[in-house]
């Protein structure tokens with residue numbers, strides 16, 4: 001099966017600052033297949049975060065197309081984009097972005113609740129995912145009572161809650177020591193294999209690249 005879950009076609013993006021124009025993406029093309037885990041690497045400032053923001057529909061490209069499954073994210077209205085994002089994409093960030101006032105369980109439940117899913121159904125799925133990421137003993141903990149690695153495991157569970165086609169992760173282990181980084185990477189690999197959800201992972205961490213199906217390098221605004 002080679003269903004494409006995410007496709008970038010001719011993405012261009014520049015920033016204007018005062019008089020100068022910085023071309024960050026100069027025609028980025030790639031596909032991510034169902035069940036694939038793909039790393040995106042590149043030096044700091046090469047445009048990895050910009051690319052992920054455009055792929056997520058959080059930022060507009062100047063030119064080009066982003067397809068999520070069969071849907072054209074780049075041509076969608078803001079409301080349609082939000083719907084596509086909610087239904088088909090999950091996100092993990094370098095800093096966990098968990099809501100501090102809420103427990104691990106509530107944080108994972110939140111995306112489903114916002115999507116109108118009944119609380120009993122949402123909690124059942126969230127519990128199941130928190131068990132899958134090894135956090136069953138921490139359901140009631142707030143983020144401040146969790147270690148860095150534990151927070152990222154909760155963030156991974158939250159990214160998977162809506163059964164997305166693809167998870168986009170921007171340096172998800174960038175804030176962790178190597179041992180925790182390795183654990184979070186192994187977790188993402190295992191969930192990729194068990195659930196078939198694709199992952200696009202921006203990383204600096206060379207030791208984790210072995211576990212990826214493909215490594216894409218962003219260099220001078222394009223994938224080489």
Ligand SMILES: Nc1ncnc2c1ncn2[C@@H]1O[C@H](COP(=O)(O)OP(=O)(O)O)[C@@H](O)[C@H]1O
Nearest residue numbers: 015017024042043044045046047048049050051
């Ligand atoms: N909102 C912005 N306005 C102007 N320049 C930006 C903006 N966001 C990023 N940049 C610039 O674009 C380049 C790529 O940034 P980024 O995508 O964050 O790179 P990476 O994630 O690979 O480190 C950098 O030179 C950065 O300074």
Ligand SMILES: [Mg+2]
Nearest residue numbers: 048049050170
């Ligand atoms: Mg970045």
